[in-house]
Amino acid sequence: MNDIDEMFSPQGFRRHGHALIDLLADYLAASLAGEGKVIDWKPPVQATLDWQQPLPQSAAMDADGLLDALRDHILPAGLAIHHPRNLGHQVSAPLPMAALCDLVASLTNQAMAVYETGPAATLLERQVVRWLTELIGWNGAEGVLTSGGAQANLTALLAARQQMAGWDVWKEGVSFGPSLRILASEHAHYSVSRAAGIMGLGINAVSRVAANDQGRMSVAALMEAHRQAIDSGCRVMAVVATAGCTPTGSIDPLAEIGAYCQRHRLWLHVDGAHGASALLSPGYCERLRGIELADSVVWDGHKLLYMPATVSAVLFRNPAHSYAAFAQEASYLFHGESSADQACNVSYRTLECTKRMMGLKLWAAFSLYGATGLGALVERVFATAEQLAARLAAAPDFELLMPPQTNIVVFRHGRTGQAELRQKIVESGAFHLTQVNLGGNVWLRTTVMNPFTAERDLEALLDSIRHASADM
Ligand SMILES: *Cc1c(COP(=O)(O)O)cnc(C)c1O
Numbered sequence: 001m002n003d004i005d006e007m008f009s010p011q012g013f014r015r016h017g018h019a020l021i022d023l024l025a026d027y028l029a030a031s032l033a034g035e036g037k038v039i040d041w042k043p044p045v046q047a048t049l050d051w052q053q054p055l056p057q058s059a060a061m062d063a064d065g066l067l068d069a070l071r072d073h074i075l076p077a078g079l080a081i082h083h084p085r086n087l088g089h090q091v092s093a094p095l096p097m098a099a100l101c102d103l104v105a106s107l108t109n110q111a112m113a114v115y116e117t118g119p120a121a122t123l124l125e126r127q128v129v130r131w132l133t134e135l136i137g138w139n140g141a142e143g144v145l146t147s148g149g150a151q152a153n154l155t156a157l158l159a160a161r162q163q164m165a166g167w168d169v170w171k172e173g174v175s176f177g178p179s180l181r182i183l184a185s186e187h188a189h190y191s192v193s194r195a196a197g198i199m200g201l202g203i204n205a206v207s208r209v210a211a212n213d214q215g216r217m218s219v220a221a222l223m224e225a226h227r228q229a230i231d232s233g234c235r236v237m238a239v240v241a242t243a244g245c246t247p248t249g250s251i252d253p254l255a256e257i258g259a260y261c262q263r264h265r266l267w268l269h270v271d272g273a274h275g276a277s278a279l280l281s282p283g284y285c286e287r288l289r290g291i292e293l294a295d296s297v298v299w300d301g302h303k304l305l306y307m308p309a310t311v312s313a314v315l316f317r318n319p320a321h322s323y324a325a326f327a328q329e330a331s332y333l334f335h336g337e338s339s340a341d342q343a344c345n346v347s348y349r350t351l352e353c354t355k356r357m358m359g360l361k362l363w364a365a366f367s368l369y370g371a372t373g374l375g376a377l378v379e380r381v382f383a384t385a386e387q388l389a390a391r392l393a394a395a396p397d398f399e400l401l402m403p404p405q406t407n408i409v410v411f412r413h414g415r416t417g418q419a420e421l422r423q424k425i426v427e428s429g430a431f432h433l434t435q436v437n438l439g440g441n442v443w444l445r446t447t448v449m450n451p452f453t454a455e456r457d458l459e460a461l462l463d464s465i466r467h468a469s470a471d472m
Contacts, residue, residue: 016063023071028096031082032452037429038083040076047077079432084453087446087461088432090246090274090408094308097368101361102308110357115344118357122344125359131366132299132313135279137292142322143315144349145358149273149300150191151351152314153240156296157182157195158325159316160238160267163295170327174200181229182206184240185217187247189271192240214402215250217241219257226264238267243288244275247436247445248401249408251275251287258293270294273312275406277304280375284382287405295321301362304378304407304449311358322349380451381407388448388458395462401438407448410436413465417472418442424468431461 006012030036050073053060061069080086082093110118112125125145133141146152161169167177174180180201184192186208193203207229210221222239229236239261241252254270261268270276270291276299278284279291291297294317301311316322326349347353365374385407392400392411401410412418419442422435436445446461 012063016067019064019067020070023067024099027071027075028082031080032084034084034457036076036080036083038086038432039079039426039429041427041429042077082450082452083432084450084457085431085460086450087448087453088434090303090447091309091449092302092304092306093450093452094302095306095361095365095369098307098361098365101364105357105360108357111354112357113345113347113353113355115341121357121359122346124357124363125346126344128359128362128366129313129315131371133315135371136276136294136297136315138315138317140319141315141317142319142343143313144322144346145301145355145362146312146314146350147310147352147355147358148302149189149271149298149312150194152273152298152300152312153189153191153269153271154195154198155314155325155349155351156269156298156316157192157238157240158199159296159321160269161199162324162327163321164235164237164267166235168327177235179234180205180237181234182238182240183209183222183225183229183236185209185211185242185245185252187211187215187217187245187250188240188242189246189273192271211245211250211252214405215245215248217252217257219253219260222257222260226266236266238269240269240271241294242275243270243272243278243291244406244408246274247408247438248410249274249404249406249447250402251405253290254288254293255290258290262293267296268294269296269298271298273298273300274303274408276300277374277378278382278406280371281378281382282375283379292317301358304381305362305374306365306377307361310356311362325349326351377451381448381453384451384453384458385409385446385448387455388446388461391458391462397466398462401443409446409448410438410443411446412441412443413469415441417469418444420472421465421468424471425464428464428468430464433461 081091110121112118112121115122129143146155161180165177165180182196182205184206193206196205197203207225209225210218212218226236241254241257243251258268276297278288297315299313301307302309342348385404388409389400389404392398397413399412413421419435422433422444425431434445436443
């Protein structure tokens with residue numbers, strides 16, 4: 001075989017693929033069983049020293065060497081995402097079958113800019129989008145999958161602006177009319193401000209609405225911010241409510257905010273990147289009551305839908321609004337098809353041109369486990385978060401910030417030194433957890449993403465924090 005044949009060899013793919021799956025299955029088993037460290041911490045400056053090899057001009061290893069490097073150097077230097085003591089960020093412990101689907105997406109590389117670069121990929125995506133909109137309680141709604149919630153928020157806000165500004169912003173630009181404002185909770189994700197910056201509004205165009213002591217947007221403060229915007233001659237292009245805010249997982253009062261927005265004809269965007277998956281749970285979906293009043297919703301698959309990154313959905317109640325964000329012509333891609341056919345060219349509605357086939361893994365998960373099966377994962381981690389909160393509330397040496405509304409639990413041990421405490425624990429590799437700055441104080445923050453995190457892990461977390469604290 002010559003070199004190029006070798007690179008694309010189906011036999012090689014088969015052989016190394018089987019070996020790779022064996023390797024990953026062992027990795028998964030060890031992680032789920034809680035073997036080894038959650039993270040083998042090295043400061044980045046030191047870790048960088050291991051990665052200073054010169055650019056290989058010719059082959060530096062064979063496929064077996066690659067698998068060895070994965071097993072011995074690369075996987076152990078990662079964050080063990082399936083480890084039951086990984087309690088840090090809001091990233092899913094992905095379903096193994098979804099990961100296999102991502103391999104399909106990689107090998108087949110369906111570009112998806114237009115229907116003919118990924119016919120099946122497009123139809124799978126439309127099917128999945130329809131399922132998600134049905135879970136919200138919408139009928140005939142549309143949307144697209146994007147690479148992440150940050151981009152999904154930008155897409156929704158671009159559509160809101162085009163729809164609500166009162167002029168064609170896409171054509172005339174932002175300076176053509178009055179200043180535009182976005183009203184968002186003080187706990188809204190940074191991607192909302194970033195979207196305002198990208199859109200040329202300036203990040204000061206986001207009015208930060210105060211939240212109450214449970215982290216939920218105050219509707220009185222929202223009304224006040226709305227009045228102030230009008231008084232200063234601005235036009236409100238969107239209200240952004242968050243369902244599962246990043247610092248504390250709190251869910252804004254969607255029904256009240258929705259009613260207010262309807263009364264005043266305001267565009268309501270619900271950033272449900274984290275929390276929208278509670279719609280799958282009969283026990284917790286009530287917490288999202290009012291989400292159906294939104295004009296647009298963002299929902300991350302790679303958080304509580306247990307998908308590998310990235311897959312997010314931006315969904316529009318009014319299907320026509322799904323075209324508002326990018327009101328652009330590109331004759332080399334789009335040939336003036338009828339609107340039913342147009343709907344299948346996803347790049348009319350996304351920032352991305354080439355994009356990954358993201359629908360397959362979600363379609364597969366819904367098909368394999370059903371909404372009930374995926375909902376059970378959500379219920380499990382929400383319940384574990386409640387158990388952790390109960391333990392913390394009962395422990396005299398811990399302070400729980402608030403009862404969790406989702407799977408994020410914020411607390412502290414003592415009043416000061418939380419950042420040092422966290423660092424000690426992360427560096428020990430026993431747990432991964434994060435911290436959050438609220439009202440000038442640092443708190444410890446855990447996100448229960450793993451359905452295998454058990455009571456004994458929670459107990460060990462409290463003990464580990466106590467030990468670290470005693471050592472300081
Ligand atoms: C995670 C998150 C985002 C950002 O989404 P990515 O998928 O990380 O780009 C935005 N908003 C909220 C509320 C989130 O939880």
